[in-house]
Amino acid sequence: MTERQIALAQEVDLVTSVREVVFLYLRLAIECDRMIEFETCAPRVVAHGNRRAIDAVANLIDNALRAEPSGGAVVVLVGPGATVAVIDHGEGVAQAECEMIFEPFWRKSEATPGTGLGLAIAKELMDNMHGKIGVEETPGGGATFKLIFS
Numbered sequence: 001m002t003e004r005q006i007a008l009a010q011e012v013d014l015v016t017s018v019r020e021v022v023f024l025y026l027r028l029a030i031e032c033d034r035m036i037e038f039e040t041c042a043p044r045v046v047a048h049g050n051r052r053a054i055d056a057v058a059n060l061i062d063n064a065l066r067a068e069p070s071g072g073a074v075v076v077l078v079g080p081g082a083t084v085a086v087i088d089h090g091e092g093v094a095q096a097e098c099e100m101i102f103e104p105f106w107r108k109s110e111a112t113p114g115t116g117l118g119l120a121i122a123k124e125l126m127d128n129m130h131g132k133i134g135v136e137e138t139p140g141g142g143a144t145f146k147l148i149f150s
């Protein structure tokens with residue numbers, strides 16, 4: 001059995017797994033004068049894949065906390081159809097950059113912290129599990145990243 005087959009052979013409860021990631025980021029959020037809100041459409045939402053997919057969620061939360069203005073709240077939503085949305089109210093992503101942000105080493109500017117690998121890794125994880133990742137504008141400003149699991 002290949003790694004890809006193993007990755008798709010497991011069921012992951014997104015509600016439990018994503019809630020655990022949100023919990024891990026709560027302290028950082030508070031230290032940065034931000035909050036994280038967790039919402040779910042059901043007590044259990046099952047996706048096919050493995051726990052490594054949750055690394056993609058962790059990356060999105062980390063990025064959202066950096067983008068969220070001081071005093072604001074990042075919203076993490078586990079929705080129907082095995083989806084996870086991470087919503088911030090920061091500067092957002094320009095339409096022209098929506099595809100480029102998933103390329104390795106891409107950063108908005110030299111002042112942007114990090115290596116520019118986080119979103120590329122998240123995309124690779126989702127691709128390996130036949131899922132999707134995308135970004136759209138948050139109503140009122142900001143970015144909403146969506147993960148769609150198989």
